[in-house]
Amino acid sequence: xxxEKTFISNNVVRILxxxxxxxxxxxxxxxxxxxxxxxxxxxxxxxxxxxxKQENMNGxxxxxxxxxxxxxxxxxxxLEKGSYLARTNLSLLEGRSMDQMYLGSGLLATKDMDVMLxxxxxxxxxxxxxxGTQWKQSLGTRPRIITVxxxxxxxxxxxxxxxxxxxxxxxxxxxxxxILPECEALEVIYEKKNDxxxxxxxxxVTLAFQNSEGVREICMVKSKVTVIACGALSTxxxxxxxxxxxxxxxxxxxxxPVVIAWGYFPDSPSISNETWPREEKKNxxxxxxxxxxxxxxxFEGSSGYDIKMRMSKYSRTAYIFVLERDKESGExxxxxxxxxxxxxxxxENLKLGLEKTLRILAAAGAEEIGTQxxxxxxxxxxxxxxxxxxxFVQKESSIExxxxxxxxxxxxxxxxxxxxxxxxxxxxNPKGETWEAEGLFLGDSSVFxxxxxxxxxxxxxxxxxxxxxxVLQVLKNQKLx
Numbered sequence: 001x002x003x004e005k006t007f008i009s010n011n012v013v014r015i016l017x018x019x020x021x022x023x024x025x026x027x028x029x030x031x032x033x034x035x036x037x038x039x040x041x042x043x044x045x046x047x048x049x050x051x052x053k054q055e056n057m058n059g060x061x062x063x064x065x066x067x068x069x070x071x072x073x074x075x076x077x078x079l080e081k082g083s084y085l086a087r088t089n090l091s092l093l094e095g096r097s098m099d100q101m102y103l104g105s106g107l108l109a110t111k112d113m114d115v116m117l118x119x120x121x122x123x124x125x126x127x128x129x130x131x132g133t134q135w136k137q138s139l140g141t142r143p144r145i146i147t148v149x150x151x152x153x154x155x156x157x158x159x160x161x162x163x164x165x166x167x168x169x170x171x172x173x174x175x176x177x178x179i180l181p182e183c184e185a186l187e188v189i190y191e192k193k194n195d196x197x198x199x200x201x202x203x204x205v206t207l208a209f210q211n212s213e214g215v216r217e218i219c220m221v222k223s224k225v226t227v228i229a230c231g232a233l234s235t236x237x238x239x240x241x242x243x244x245x246x247x248x249x250x251x252x253x254x255x256x257p258v259v260i261a262w263g264y265f266p267d268s269p270s271i272s273n274e275t276w277p278r279e280e281k282k283n284x285x286x287x288x289x290x291x292x293x294x295x296x297x298x299f300e301g302s303s304g305y306d307i308k309m310r311m312s313k314y315s316r317t318a319y320i321f322v323l324e325r326d327k328e329s330g331e332x333x334x335x336x337x338x339x340x341x342x343x344x345x346x347x348e349n350l351k352l353g354l355e356k357t358l359r360i361l362a363a364a365g366a367e368e369i370g371t372q373x374x375x376x377x378x379x380x381x382x383x384x385x386x387x388x389x390x391x392f393v394q395k396e397s398s399i400e401x402x403x404x405x406x407x408x409x410x411x412x413x414x415x416x417x418x419x420x421x422x423x424x425x426x427x428x429n430p431k432g433e434t435w436e437a438e439g440l441f442l443g444d445s446s447v448f449x450x451x452x453x454x455x456x457x458x459x460x461x462x463x464x465x466x467x468x469x470x471v472l473q474v475l476k477n478q479k480l481x
Contacts (some may be wrong), residue, residue: 041315062229067167116389188242216297232413237334253412254451263366355397432467
């Protein structure tokens, strides 16, 4: 076998091995139960989940713009690549939900498979799911289109309890909009402007869908304004296939690389005769907890026995992830053609973060701590001397990130079609409109000029709110003209 083939096969195993381990506990029998759940101390999907009030729609960036335009009286049509998933249709099983709600069934990765990419692929995408969030809604997937009086767009958005329960609900209640699921945007259509600028103007989108007989058909939606919001991994490919030639398309990709440390908190009294957290506390129960520290898992083991023992502790194991505001950037020309490398600064910051999280877990009372590195060690804190503890923390946090047996993770993709003031260094202007085509706007995280230091949800919505004001002005000018 050649060196190249060996490299590829080893990396395939590297990324698929933990994925198989993650999905196996979610395989169920005819009663929708799994025998391993009892050993994991897991109660199964929330039995009260389907009793919740259902009033959910779609996405973070595209959803904001859709709601604003519809409330302003414009006719809006959302064309969504994914199928409609109402709350009552959600399985709440991880394996099935990964297939339904994530791009590439949650198994996307960079070309060298060093980074695993989690990109939402539902209506309401990141509003439907996120770290530590119970899935409470869903509708569809990836490229989607909307027409307002002819405003058309493609979107693949969402974040936590975001636009899916706010802006897109407003769209439907306004009676000025509709969402068509299972429609894939193929290409943005242009025409030459009747002036001497030489610029094109977006006039609509071609799309593919399956008719009632299951036959794939292609048609075109005309629009006065087109807004693309497919996400940082998919927006560049749609722009490219639509004939845009800006050399910055697909460049400047940021990923918020993540590594993980864990700590085990037994449900039996410790040496101090106290149980903390309380015995009834489980890592899959309770509200969403997102905290940011300025101090700046994969579940893998060395043997089948080791995996079983660690999984039996799962419900009392806390995970803290280290998220780096990456300085280096990569390229994304499609969801399946992503390149990315950590630079030295990002690497050192992730190592420092691992050191701090191990110390935090120990200080919080964890009796055993470790990292996602499968060949790394774990430490029983209460049995270790201070010298042993320091040696362990320094050794585990100093391992080269690229040599970890599990890939880095990324759930926040940003910046592949950056916003700026110069077409030589950016794809869209400060109003969110592409430099190459009038009436074509972007409404997702791809417009970020740099990586953020926090979850990008609110920033996506804020930028999209401003972009929506620009779209409203364009429509107003068209009406006056």
